[in-house]
Amino acid sequence: MRISMDLELKDVPGQMLLALQPLSECRANLITVVHHHQKRTPRNTMPVQLVLETKPENLELLKARLEANGVRVVRVGEHRFRESISVVLIGHVIHTGIQDTINRIDKTGFAEVVDLSLSMPGIEMPSSALIKIDAVGKEEIQQALAILKDVSAKKDLLMVLPIGIQA
Amino acid sequence: MKTICTSIIGFGAIGQGVAEVLLSKKEYLESLDLDVRVIAVVDSRGATIDPAGVDLAACLTRKRETGTVALEKISGLEVIKTLDHELVIETTPTNIETGGAGLLNMMAAFETGKDVVTSNKGPLTLKYRELQKAAKASGSKFRFEATVGGSMPVINLVNEVLAGNEVRSIKGILNGTCNYILSRMLEEKASYTDILAESMELGIAETDPSYDVEGIDTACKLVILANALFGLEATYKDVEVTGITKITPDALEMARENGYVIKLIGEVSRERLLVAPRLVPINHPLAVGGTLNVASVETELAGEITVTGKGAGPIETASAVLSDLISIYREC
Ligand SMILES: NC(=O)c1ccc[n+]([C@@H]2O[C@H](COP(=O)([O-])OP(=O)(O)OC[C@H]3O[C@@H](n4cnc5c(N)ncnc54)[C@H](OP(=O)(O)O)[C@@H]3O)[C@@H](O)[C@H]2O)c1
16 A cells, blocks of 8 residues: 655654654555755654555554654545546657656656557667556646657657647 | 619639529519629629629539630729729639739729628638728628538628627538538548548539648638627638548447547637648537538527538529628628
8 A cells, every 4th residue: 555644853853763663663665765964843853755655554553653753744635546547749759768768757756657559660660658657646747758758859759648748 | 673784704614503593593582672783794704794683594604614714805804993883703713822803803802992701712802901991991791601611601600690609619511622522531441542532523522622621711711700690800821721631431330339530620619710620529510521511600598509501512602792792782
């Protein structure tokens, strides 16, 4: 199960370690950490957001360990992908290292390539791909598209977007 | 009965279509108290002139049989400058680099106080403001519904039928050739090159198709819409343009398997002018096939309104010319 967690850390050195240690102890897989260095809560703590993959039965233990380390767990929620988009790419999709692009999107934690169809008519012929991306929200879809746009521009791919969507 | 003396400058597919429609609608026009009298018909080789009204049926036959209507060696520009009439129907070829004869004809018409109805995009894409200014200075009427979407009413729809609504955006398929090519590529699972060849054979694509398939034609139409309906001062350079030449049958097929068709969509709003191939959901109002054109107008009060129709063809385009003509002279 994919979980997103909002934490608050004390504004003293070494706190991040205290927040991350319990994850490995509870066999949770960390996907992203968003750490706002500049931001402070009204309680003068630092907000941190985690996205992680864990078994549901380990969740309570994880929370307890975090609290024991002095890390405040403000919110825990299932990390659900609410938005979805399909994009067609045309050109030398394979030579461009499509796997690399997919990894870049998946690594964001807020967006994921959930489907990829590829067609390669011949060595020298342009291939075509349809990529389906899920993300937690509209803004995150845009960020995933920005990654695709960047790759498309560099590798001279034609990116065909759904009507109404701007990249 | 009000007599409107008019010239037809350019007697190709559209000019001839206009002549046919004026003949077949003679009685209807009379029922509106309009007697449309064509005093000159001009092609590239010269003109037929008769201040009492030229015989349009004879012009059509002569053009068909001899390749020209010319009985006198006089140019369109001279006709406009020297003959007394009220309306110039301008249907010479589109030239988006210089504006061509059309630009000179329209300017001359305004300078001599004549109204203009046209299907020619070139001058409007290049010199929209100048033309409007010249028309205003002489109190001339200037109508150009046929330049965007052929028979499909977009400009008059927004300016008249939807008057009072703020228009937020217009999106659509404004080029029938591209729509035909993409529709056929999907049906036949055939390559762009093969279907382009077929389209040329059928006369749907021009011998130099780049103007259509590179998205230039669609971009020009967006420029006209931006200027006429959004009050912008846009030119071709303001449009981001991607054509359809890179689209593959595989991409079309994959899109279809996922519930989409790929269409060359032009979209205009105050923020952006963009021509690009787009994924359009199969059930979306913009997902029309064949050579059809379609436009979806997003308005402030009326919501989204979509019109579709034939974007080309002599009679279809002449229908837009006719409605412009009627709306000018019926209203005053
Ligand atoms: N075809 C369509 O479905 C369609 C739809 C919408 C808008 N339009 C626009 O409507 C216009 C006319 O299209 P079309 O298909 O009728 O083109 P066309 O068949 O090529 O006809 C152009 C006509 O203009 C004449 N001409 C050329 N230069 C001239 C000049 N300097 N003075 C007077 N006449 C001149 C030509 O003479 P000759 O006959 O002697 O060559 C011909 O009769 C174009 O601007 C086009 O973009 C066309």
